[in-house]
């Protein structure tokens with residue numbers, strides 16, 4: 433599903449965030465990415481998500497070579513193949529749960545009634561059926577992250593990228609969000625990459641990739 437071959441990302445002569453990384457991730461895998469601050473975790477996620485391009489090397493996701501893609505192809509790729517969840521949710525504060533979740537579908541040109549129906553299904557799946565018309569200020573941290581997960585999944589992406597999805601939550605909510613991600617991974621076969629500083633969360637993944645100074649330090 434994800435093939436990464438000899439990928440280097442250099443921000444400047446002094447900063448090499450990823451240094452000749454090679455990695456294969458199969459469809460449906462649930463992979464944790466860990467490592468000390470500054471080791472290149474977010475950089476790797478941004479490259480796989482088509483938000484940034486490698487200085488050298490090849491990345492192929494679901495058959496699409498990202499290293500050869502132009503801006504229009506990368507935009508289409510992000511809108512169809514990729515869902516992204518951030519630590520600080522990045523939801524639109526004046527919109528309801530339903531409106532936030534509909535957004536990726538409206539951006540790709542779906543009509544509102546169809547988008548609303550699809551959003552309703554995924555809002556149920558993440559356990560927010562009774563909060564669909566609530567505003568962001570009416571939700572708890574865990575509910576905000578559920579909304580963000582619903583928005584990231586509503587267009588049925590092949591890959592879900594989550595950058596510290598539980599970093600802003602208490603341990604009870606963090607555990608519930610991980611359970612939700614596991615449920616989605618097994619029900620929908622979405623390939624999941626989760627960046628985390630938590631060893632406990634990393635243990636729940638089917639594989640853990642450790643980065644150190646831009647290189648993979650442990651890759652069983």
Ligand SMILES: Nc1ncnc2c1ncn2[C@@H]1O[C@H](COP(=O)(O)OP(=O)(O)OP(=O)(O)O)[C@@H](O)[C@H]1O
Nearest residue numbers: 443447448449467468469470471472473474475476
């Ligand atoms: N836009 C940028 N310009 C220059 N250097 C950058 C940029 N983004 C990241 N870096 C540097 O690249 C290295 C890797 O950064 P990255 O954000 O990928 O690390 P990380 O493992 O995600 O860290 P953290 O756990 O603190 O979020 C760091 O040394 C960082 O300072």
